[in-house]
Amino acid sequence: MSEFQDKKIPELPEPQQDKMPMLVLRGLVLFPQMVLHFDVGRDKSILALNQVMSGDRKIFLVAQKNIRDDDPRADALYKVGVVAQVKQIVKSQGGTWRVLVEGMYRAKLLEVVGETPYFEGVVVPFPLKNSRNLKSAMCDALMRTIKDLFEEYCYLTPRMPRELVVNALVSEDPIHLAEYIAGNMQMEVEDKQAILSQSDPLKRLELLANVLESENEILSLEADIQEKVKGQIDKNQREYYLREQLKAISGELGEDDPQEENQDYSEKIKKLKLEEETAQKLLKEVDKLSRLPSNSNEAGVIRGYLDTVLDLPWNKKTVDKIDLKKAKALLDKEHYGMVKVKERMLELLAVRKLAPEIKGQIICLVGPPGVGKTSIARSIAKSLGRKYVRLSLGGVRDESDIRGHRKTYIGSMPGRIINAVKLSGSSNPLMLLDEVDKLGSDYRGDPSAALLEVLDSEQNHAFRDHFIEVPFDLSDVLFIATANTLDTIPAPLLDRMEIIHLSSYTREEKFQIGRTYLLPKQMKRHGLTAAKVKVSDDAIYALLDNYTREAGVRNLERELASLLRKAAKRIVAGETKKVVITNDNIVEFLGPRKFKPEQIQSYDEVGLVNGLAWTTVGGEMLQVEAAVLDGNGKIELTGSLGDVMKESAHAAISYIRAHWDKYGLEHDFYKTRDVHIHVPEGAVPKDGPSAGVTICTALVSALSGVPVHRDVAMTGEITLRGRVLPIGGLKEKSMAAYRAGIKTVVIPAENEPDLAEIDPVVREHIDFITADKIDSVLNIALAGKLRQSVGQLTLDDIAVESSEKATQTNTSIPQ
Incomplete structure (x- = not known):
């Protein structure tokens, strides 16, 4: 506290030097006529005060330059100060002295003559200049x-x-x-x-x-800063008050507190430890939600979006438990046969055992319906210890089904891929893409194109669904696709998958599956035991031969279920205590036999050739008939033939016209004869590039009158030069030949490597002969003499061969 005395400044004597004690001020400056109170604690200052109190009480007060200096030297003091008179000294608590001084006049320090025990200096009055401008x-x-x-x-x-x-x-x-x-x-x-x-x-x-x-x-x-701070504090207090009111109102209405909900969302986002981009996006949505009324439509959309994204298994993974012996035992237990597929799956497990970080393996299982494509994928997931999730892609026509809908649309939702990952509860499930060959496309986009990113290991580590709008890693997902045919799968999508073909089951494989797997399963499902119902082996064979015609075993399972239902009805009705079903009484349960076993003709016939065809349910034996009639060269093609088969027929006729003399035919048959080519079962559409040799053989037989061996079947396409072109589906076609009792199958020479995939049972009962020219096919197929030699065989050789084959009359199906 300081104050100035309101009195006239005394006239100073002539400046003269005066030696007096000095008191160094720290953080204070005294002016003349100013009364100042301050505390003194330094020893030098107390000693200086004691010295002046015994005299005239005058002391020179000067400030030090550095207030942090506890013991300043002489050069650390200012030169201008004030000579003051000590009015009062009072000892206070803590060992300090309270001093009251009054400034007298300004003085200048000329020299410090002593620093101990206190400062003492020579000072001289330092009056102001006489200014004449004080009245200006x-x-x-x-x-x-x-x-x-x-x-x-x-x-x-x-x-x-x-x-x-x-x-x-x-x-x-x-x-x-x-x-x-x-x-x-x-x-x-x-x-x-x-x-x-x-x-x-x-x-x-x-x-x-x-x-x-x-x-x-x-x-x-x-002042401005304090005003802003105060305004912010007031705003925060107001918001806090309003939030408390809102919380109370929500509690009365039985609703959740919006602020607690937003806080929960924020905590969930932080716990997930997401990438910065994803976390910032979600926190931004939470902030947007906090500014919206809780009952608004947009708030509902954001809430649904956050719930969906936060429910995704961002950091949840299952650990692969790979044991090849257990996996092989599991696959053998749940699936009969399928050696190639099982071997490939075990290879996959072995590689993942050695290199768990390997990615990008997408497998596509291709085969006819009912051969176990879907079920083996479930077994692989079980052997890996992974979650299993299945997506049915059949009939999907909208690209948004794969990528999801943008959340701005009403009823928007994530795509099937993200939804499947969410349902699995793991970021590395085994995902089955079922029926990938049945994807459609329309004006809403091509879903198969959307799958390109999903199945590309270079892109799917940051898959962006339109709904969730943030990248999600799909690289750890093991994708397995299934298809019945590769024809409808786009080439870019097919290029991303490793194709594994599953062929039709043989008759013996179907029998083993029916007896070992399907029958016990259906017995348990129908509440029956072996003590109540017995289905004999010959009854299962009867189901295969007379009641089903398929590549897989689905219809076999249905017929078994039908048998057991009828047996259950008899038992419950009290007609019998035990039902035994055999080949002899199966007609009583299922009615007349629907199919007769495919059997070859009992005799050789002119113009009738056994062809082989591939269908989505396996292979079929396709007989081709040719008839030559008097006429004027018309060509009749019947039997619901497709364009490719019609072109094959025209190519065969052109070849025969070009080589009529080679086979001893009439050179003008195309003018004087009408040719009719027919494929039975005309209601069934037929097409494919593998009937050329069959049609050509039937025409040569019909034009020459030479019969065709009844136990020979063939497949292949013909060119105008007589070359035999390769075909596909040889395994299924050979299975059909085996069922029909065919002894010899003629195949294109370029298909010889495919014989390694033929079932051992089929190879044991069928003699496969390769041919690169149509002459070789005719040599084997024709059972009589042509008027000229065919290829390298003479007419006598053909006759001998025909007589030898004619002695083989066994037309039963190999068991």
């Missing part, structure tokens, strides 16, 4: 400016005492005004010392004006 307009302008600035300063510093403000504003003395304001303002020591050291009264006023303006600017900024 400049002086008045500076005083008005200072008063205005001081008034603003006092406004920005509300705790300023009223009397200080009044004394400053009513003062008309420029010297007194400068020292009075400087002494009572909170300013830096350097600024106060600069004003004290200045001897020109006008320059003092200028310095004080600058300091006041700077202080006012700082105080104004502080």
Whole structure:
């Protein structure tokens, strides 16, 4: 606390040097005519006070330059100070002294003559300069400016005492005004010392004006900051109050608190430890939700979006438990046969055992319906210890079914891929893409094109569904696709998959599956035991031969279920206690036999050739008939033939016209004869590039009158030069030949490597002969003499061969 005495400045004597004790001030500057209270604690200062109290009580007060210096040296003191008179000293608590001094006049330190035990120096009075400008307009302008600035300063510093403000504003003395304001303002020591050291009264006023303006600017900024802080605090308090009210209202209505809901979402996002991009996107949605009314439509959309995304298994994985012996035992237990597929699956497990991080293996199982494509995928998931999830893609025509719908649409949802991952509860499930060959496309996009990203190991690590809008890693998912045919799968999609073909089951394989797997399964499902129902082996063979005609075993399972239902009815009705079903009484349960076993003719016939065809349910024996009639060269093709088979027929006729002399035919048969080519079962559409040799053989036989061996079947396409082109589906076609009792099958020479995939039972009962020219086919197929040699066989050789084959009359199906 300091104050100025309102009295006239005494006239100073002539400047003369005076030696007196010094008191060093830290953080304080004393002005003349100023009364100052301060505490003294340093030993040198206390000793200096004790010294002056025994004399005239005059002491030189000077400020030190560095307030952090506890023991300053002489060179660390300012040169200008004030000679003051000590009015009072009071000892206070803590060992310090409370001192009251009054400034007398300004003085200048000439020399420090002693530093111990206290400072002592030689000082000389340092009066202000006699300025003639104290009554000038400049002086008045500076005083008005200072008063205005001081008034603003006092406004920005509300705790300023009223009397200080009044004394400053009513003062008309420029010297007194400068020292009075400087002494009572909170300013830096350097600024106060600069004003004290200045001897020109006008320059003092200028310095004080600058300091006041700077202080006012700082105080104004502080006031603005405090106002903003206060406003923010008030806003936060208001929001807190409103939130508490909203919470209370929601509690009364039985609704969840929106703020708690938003907090829950934020905590879930942080717990998932997502990538920064994903986390920022979700937190942004949470922030948007917090600003929306809880019952608005947009809030419902965002809430559904967050629930869907947060339910995804972002960091949840199952650990592969790979044991090849257990996996092989499991596959053998649940599936009969399928050696190639099982071997490939075990290879997959072995590679994953050695390199768990391997990615990008997409397998496509291709085969006819009912051969176990879907069930083996489930067994693979079980052997790996992975979650299993199945997607049925049959009939999917909208690209959004794969990629999802954008959440801006009403009823939008994620695509099937993301939804399947969500249902599995694991980010690395085994995902079965069932019926991938039956994907459609229309104006809404091509879903097979959307699958390209899903099944590409270079892209699916950051798969973006339209609904979730953030990348999701699908690279750990093991994709297995199934298809009945490859013809309808686009080439780019097919290129991303490894194809494994599953062929039709043989008769023996079907029997083993029916007896070992299907019958016990259906017995349990129908509540029957072996003590109540017995199905003999010959009854199962009868089901295969007379009641089903398929590549797989689905119809076999249905017929077994039908048998057991009828048996259950008899038992429950009390007609019998045990039902035994055999080949002899199966007609009583299922009615007349629907199919007769495919059997070859009992004799060789002209113009009738056994062809082989591939269908989606396996192989079929396809007989081709040719008849030559009197006419004018018309060609009749019947039997619901497709364009490819019609072209094969025309190519065969052109070849025969070009080589009529080779086979001893009439050179003008195409003018004088009508040719009719027919394929039985005309209601069934037929097409494919593998009937050329069959049609050509039937035509040569019909035109020459030479019969065809009844136990020979053939497949292959013919060119205008007589070459035999390769075909596909040899395994299924050979199975059909085996069922029909065929002894010899003629195949294109280029298909010879495919014989390695033929079932051992089929290879044991059928003699496969390769041919690269149609002449070789005719040599084997024709059972009589042509009027000229065919290929390298003579007419006598053909006759001998025909007689040898004619002795083989066994037409039963090999068991």
